[in-house]
Amino acid sequence: MSEPTLTWNLARDASEVLEYHFMVNALLAGTLVAVMAGLLGWFMVLRAQTFAGHTLAMMAFPGASAAALIGVAAAWGYFAFCGAGALAIGWLYGGRTRSWGEQSAGIGAVQALALALGFLFVSLYGGVLGDLENLLFGTFLGVSDGQVLTLALIAAGSLIALAALGRPLLLASVDPDLASARGVPVRGLSIAFLGLLGLAVAATSQVTGVLLVFALLVAPAASAQVLTASPWLSLVLTVAFGLLIVWVGLGIAYFSAYPAGFYIASIAFAMYVLARAWARVRDARGARRGAVSGSERPEAGPPPVEGVIA
């Protein structure tokens, strides 16, 4: 069989890619990850909890090494440590909002402890963690059917949970005081959200690797939120961007000698840069139009509105 080469006939390239079961699995897994990480990442970016998200992703390291030490499947380690990390951060910071500086310092401390534990377990295990490369960069092109199924179940579960919690979570994220006044359990939701995030991170990092999970959590949501402030549109864009990143990344990786993770991360970054550039051009054009059409009106009082008020 000859080396796969990218031709200009994209339809033919696509069908060639899809001939291989491992590529189909990779694309399925990638699609599930893009949707789940995209939607959870949207809330994460809105709540300015990207550092907490990153820490949860890092929890996979002590998780994998603890599992190797004890001799159980790596998956248990991932879920246990990401879950514990989520609970720890949620319990520490899920309540009254602390200053961002205090929060990020505390989360940083948790992350440092996690990495230290990881190294401890590796040294106790007596050797090199052979799977370190897999841990960090994943095995996108070696996804089993079982893994795809697990991912699908977890994605379905988190999406249902997110659908149920989404609105109160949005209110609690934007205005915690008003949310408490309306009876929304702000702290509980905070912990629940971090728990969902931990679960999603644990599931996806087994496939995509710890470093890439973060790219898929942050980049699509950040790009979408830069471009629009309308929540529904923003969510749709987030998923669309995530799918684009994963499909194009995997597609190019099939034809190239370089790892899939590199392409996915680069495309994610490029997407964010493009979104920022577009937003800047749009804002500059908008400002110019505003200046041309007339000078700034002083803030007008409310118009004299007659009619039904209550």
Place this chain on the structure above:
Amino acid sequence: MSVADAGQAAAAPVLELRDARVEMDGRTVWSEVSMSMARGEFVALLGANGSGKSTLLKAALGMLGLSAGSIHVLGGPPGAANAQVGYLPQRRAFDAATRLRGRDVVRLGSDGARWGVPLPVPRASAIGRRRREESARMAEVIALVGASAYADRPIGELSGGEQQRLLIAQALVQRPRLLLLDEPLDSLDLPNQAVVAALVARICREAGVAVLLVAHDVNPLLPYLDRVVYLAGGHAVEGTVAEVIDGETLSRLYGVPVEVLRARDGRLVVVGQPEPPAHHHDRHEHAHGHGHGHVH
């Protein structure tokens, strides 16, 4: 309901405190506080920083418990009728990066606390009709506060006055009978303070909503107030502006000589009130690890 009953219901106070006392972290914030607000009244809650004004609002919402005395909101215990109480918490301006439109913030006031997602339903069904009513109400309330021009912009990009108007719309969207506003004029410049004060007064008058507005400067509100409640030294005094903001009354309340000066344009300046006791009080940060209570 008979005419007599309806009349009595209309006359019942929307908010009533009797000898109420709140303690936080072992300290008494205020005690023996009695006040009552009738339907459609515009009342200002004044006092220095740290005197417990925000605490009173939170007690009225059922977010804090009383150690003594009673509170009745719309005839029931605090918290029970919160759907009919509009609340504007004290806050600093939205983070400039908050990526949510003003319109969405107002909508959160209407259905933000509901679980689940709005599923698509046929327009003619009961839910479809209710949704259309809610949309219409939202548009109405945004127009009422004069924010239609910028409701679709990200709220983080708007000025303080514009944000405040949208937040007032958010508090109004469910047609409350009582509006609790915690320092809405706080971060605004003087012209905007005047505009927002006038807006609140207009809403109060035309919609018959009782308004309790926490402020630390009474002057923007002077033309519109019905009555004033002044919190100081752990106690409160209630009455008209002339009765309460008066040198003798305030001196008695604070326990030290306090003077009230009247400028030529009618503005009042209180001079000589003592600084509140030294707890770490930062109105904009809501948490400290130290053991001090948060007295607002």
